[in-house]
Amino acid sequence: MLLQVATVLQITAGQAVTQVANPSREPVTVTLALWRSLADTTAPAALVSPAAFLLESSATQTVRIRAREACGPAWRWVATLTPLAAGPARGATLTLVSRLVAKVSCR
Amino acid sequence: MMLLQVLVLVNLVGVGERTVEARYAADSSLELSAGDVRDLLGVAASTPYISVPDLARAYPAATFTWLPRRLALIVDDPRAVLPASQAAQAALQRSAQGVPGFAYRRVSGMYGAVAADDSGRSIASLGYAFRGLVTVEGDYLPALHRGQWQAALAPVPQVSLAVAGDRAVASAALRVAAGPAFAFATWQAGVVALDVLVASHGVSLFASTRGALLMTINRAPLAVQVGRSGKSTTARFSFGPSPVSPFFLPYIPPR
Numbered sequence: 001m002l003l004q005v006a007t008v009l010q011i012t013a014g015q016a017v018t019q020v021a022n023p024s025r026e027p028v029t030v031t032l033a034l035w036r037s038l039a040d041t042t043a044p045a046a047l048v049s050p051a052a053f054l055l056e057s058s059a060t061q062t063v064r065i066r067a068r069e070a071c072g073p074a075w076r077w078v079a080t081l082t083p084l085a086a087g088p089a090r091g092a093t094l095t096l097v098s099r100l101v102a103k104v105s106c107r
Numbered sequence: 108m109m110l111l112q113v114l115v116l117v118n119l120v121g122v123g124e125r126t127v128e129a130r131y132a133a134d135s136s137l138e139l140s141a142g143d144v145r146d147l148l149g150v151a152a153s154t155p156y157i158s159v160p161d162l163a164r165a166y167p168a169a170t171f172t173w174l175p176r177r178l179a180l181i182v183d184d185p186r187a188v189l190p191a192s193q194a195a196q197a198a199l200q201r202s203a204q205g206v207p208g209f210a211y212r213r214v215s216g217m218y219g220a221v222a223a224d225d226s227g228r229s230i231a232s233l234g235y236a237f238r239g240l241v242t243v244e245g246d247y248l249p250a251l252h253r254g255q256w257q258a259a260l261a262p263v264p265q266v267s268l269a270v271a272g273d274r275a276v277a278s279a280a281l282r283v284a285a286g287p288a289f290a291f292a293t294w295q296a297g298v299v300a301l302d303v304l305v306a307s308h309g310v311s312l313f314a315s316t317r318g319a320l321l322m323t324i325n326r327a328p329l330a331v332q333v334g335r336s337g338k339s340t341t342a343r344f345s346f347g348p349s350p351v352s353p354f355f356l357p358y359i360p361p362r
Contacts, residue, residue, distance in 0.1 A: 015126065047128065049114035049178060062177045064114035064126060 005100050009065070009077035012107045016065040020079060022055040028081045030055050032063060037074035038101070045069045054084075071106035078102075113137070116179045117147050122195040129180075136160050137173055137180065148182065149190030186348055187327050190309070196350055197306055197325065202264055202284040204354055205291050210261040213239045304353060311353030323353035332357050 006018045022028050031052045035041045045068035055061055081098045111131045117139070118124035127143040137159045141152040150162070159180065163171045169184040184192040215237045223229035227250060234244030243258045257271035269280045278295040289304040304313045313321040321334035330351040332343040343357035 047112060047114060049112065060176065062179070064116070064178050066114055066126075066128070 004081060005079045005102060007102050009102055009104045010107065011065065011067055011071045011104060014067040014071065018063050019060055020055065020063055021060045022057060024083065025057050026083045027054060027056045028083050031080045033078045035076040035078055036072065038076060044075060071104065073106055075104035076101050077104055114178060117182065118179060119147060119182045119184065119191055122191055130156065132158055147191060149194060187350065193309055193325060193327055193350065200352065201289040201304065201306065204284065204289060205282045207259045207261055207267055207269060210239045210267065306353065313353050319356055321353065321356050323351055325350045
């Protein structure tokens with residue numbers, strides 16, 4: 001699960017490139033965001049591209065980030081991964097949504 | 108309607124790459140801003156945004172490959188039909204013009220040679236080259252009991268200096284290729300010669316103190332040259348995949 005996103009997002013001169021992978025057997029929808037800190041989940045002014053996408057099994061997506069304000073060391077890189085149901089559900093379905101919060105390193 | 112913004116790495120193969128802000132059009136095609144298209148590809152657009160399919164239609168000889176999983180647009184232009192590719196080729200041609208041969212090799216070491224002919228003349232050479240930056244060489248001609256030397260320096264690809272002599276400096280050459288300009292100055296036996304070339308937007312103007320003047324217009328795959336040397340004026344129209352060198356006047360063999 002931890003191999004799906006980088007543990008540290010390196011922002012250099014306001015720009016970053018990172019990868020999001022889906023090593024599982026099911027496709028997942030991925031939403032990405034930056035938080036100002038663990039206590040302040042508002043998003044800093046930054047363009048995250050793409051911020052939401054569908055990732056098939058074994059696929060990898062490159063994500064580019066351009067910060068429009070000074071990078072802060074308390075920023076967090078948040079990836080939310082929601083598996084898609086393989087088929088129509090019968091009865092109760094338990095969906096495990098993963099939210100991975102990574103540190104941001106500013107240079 | 109709010110169009111989805113996307114950060115794209117645009118790579119013009121062999122020329123350069125840059126990350127730019129693009130957007131998805133309503134039909135899901137990728138659109139680049141006119142400013143970025145002008146800066147990266149040298150293409151002027153009349154609209155604020157130009158789509159990648161429109162670029163591919165305008166330049167069918169170039170390949171535009173959009174890789175959404177990598178957020179990368181790979182532009183392969185092997186025939187140099189894009190103005191940026193032509194400018195890069197021309198810049199490479201200028202920076203390579205007159206470069207000492209040793210500058211292409213990044214190895215260091217001694218080198219030497221002995222040559223003789225059937226009239227009894229011979230020459231022995233010994234030199235040292237350092238990483239394509241410096242070379243020094245000494246030559247000896249036993250029949251004439253005469254030695255000569257030469258040294259060349261190419262600290263950066265844009266500048267090179269070569270000096271040769273025997274007991275005194277006999278000749279020197281300085282080459283500078285910076286941006287759209289190229290200059291090559293030589294001094295030999297007290298005579299100075301200067302070649303200058305200036306290029307802009309596919310038009311090059313070459314002038315030499317040796318009495319040569321040449322204008323070259325490269326618009327791949329076509330090229331037009333008009334030159335004057337001595338008392339004769341020559342014009343040349345050509346086509347082909349390679350750009351015409353703006354350093355050489357059109358030559359027509361004498362009758």
